[in-house]
Amino acid sequence: MDPLSENTSSAGSRQRRLQPVLDWIDAHPDGDLRLETLSALVAVSPFHFHRLFKAWTGIALHRYIRLSRLRRASYQLAYRPLSVMQVALDNGYQSPEAFAREFRRDTGQSPSAFRHAPDWLSWNRSFRLFSERSLHMSAVFAEPQLIAFPATRIACMSHLGDPALIGQTIQRFIAWRKKHHLHPSRYATLNILYNDPDTVAAQDFRLDLAIPLDADPGEGADGIHLQTIPAGRCAKLLITGREQDLYAGLDWLYRTWLPASGQQLRDFPLFVERIRFFPDVPEHQSEFAVYLPLQD
Structure with missing residues (x-):
């Protein structure tokens, strides 16, 4: 057979x-x-x-x-x-x-x-x-690490509105990074996930593209704003796979891991570090670090 x-x-x-x-x-x-x-x-x-x-x-x-x-x-x-x-x-x-x-x-x-x-x-x-329709392996996720995430100043570009148009914001963000020589090999790439694109109206969707940076070299000229990821405990989950695997991992954290862990969520959105990128690597080899903020 x-x-x-x-x-x-x-x-x-x-x-x-x-x-x-x-x-x-x-x-x-x-x-x-x-x-x-x-x-x-x-x-x-x-x-x-x-x-x-x-x-x-x-x-x-x-x-x-x-x-x-x-x-x-x-x-x-x-x-x-x-x-x-x-x-x-x-x-x-x-x-x-x-x-x-x-x-x-x-x-x-x-x-x-x-x-x-x-x-x-x-x-x-x-x-x-x-x-x-493309098949993706039913993911099995490792136990997240519980870590102390340090207070981190970040420079952000917000995408507000239809998630289908996020490519426009990504292009502007890449152009800003190139303009100021903020290469991903030296400055981590972060996404701050304020809501779920599947459960919020398109016009209310928000996602911030960000890098750790103390000051905006363009002084706000390119739609950049500064904020701080506050210090605190986080569950850190490493994921290798496609974008769909990332979102499956987020669902798993909330649906399976969190209720069994006894942990309580903190009042700050989930955020993700994009470590290896498609199309620079095959999509199934993309790497993500997910940070779920938890109460102390």
């Missing part, structure tokens, strides 16, 4: 067995993504693998590969100083023309137009199916 069709397997078990394929696609956008190669990763006949893949993810294998490549390319165009040619080759396209045709078909914009003025609402609609 092949490992993807055991009747006794739970959905989580099947997801774990398919995960090597998703991770391979994620890590090798310009590599060997032939059906025979992918099916061999999970020891399934190529005659059946494409049907199993669609049955479990809701997306045909070729479409999943295309959306995975284009999603990574989108991040590179919006957030990284790569030429369109570099982005095309880096994501497995033989020419910028072939890349442009597929990119326009799925996003409604040419790569150059997206780079200069991304239509994030259309982009989110194009990739929502990929985000919702």
Whole structure:
């Protein structure tokens, strides 16, 4: 019996067995993504693998590969100083023309137009199916550490409004960091999560992008404000994985860990340090440190 069709397997078990394929696609956008190669990763006949893949993810294998490549390319165009040619080759396209045709078909914009003025609402609609249907391993989280977090002065740029447009704020934040030479290798990247995008009206959503910094070198000219993360106890949870894994970890902290821990929440929002970034690393290798403020 092949490992993807055991009747006794739970959905989580099947997801774990398919995960090597998703991770391979994620890590090798310009590599060997032939059906025979992918099916061999999970020891399934190529005659059946494409049907199993669609049955479990809701997306045909070729479409999943295309959306995975284009999603990574989108991040590179919006957030990284790569030429369109570099982005095309880096994501497995033989020419910028072939890349442009597929990119326009799925996003409604040419790569150059997206780079200069991304239509994030259309982009989110194009990739929502990929985000919702792509399989992710049922995560198992380690016990959080209880730590004393020191008072930390931070420089923040707030995103207020529709979470689908957060890419605009990220672009401005990156431009501000570049302008003042605040490279992520020297200054940690923090997100202050004021509310849950799934439970708050779009116009009320707020997330702060931040770095530890005592003073704003631009003196407020770029929409930066200063605040302090207060000293206090936190539960620190390390997560490696995709953005969906991060949010699964947040749910796990509140739903499972917190009630069993006997801890009480402090009056300061949860915050996250982004340690390793997609698209600089394959998305499943992104690293996060989650800090849940607790009462002393």
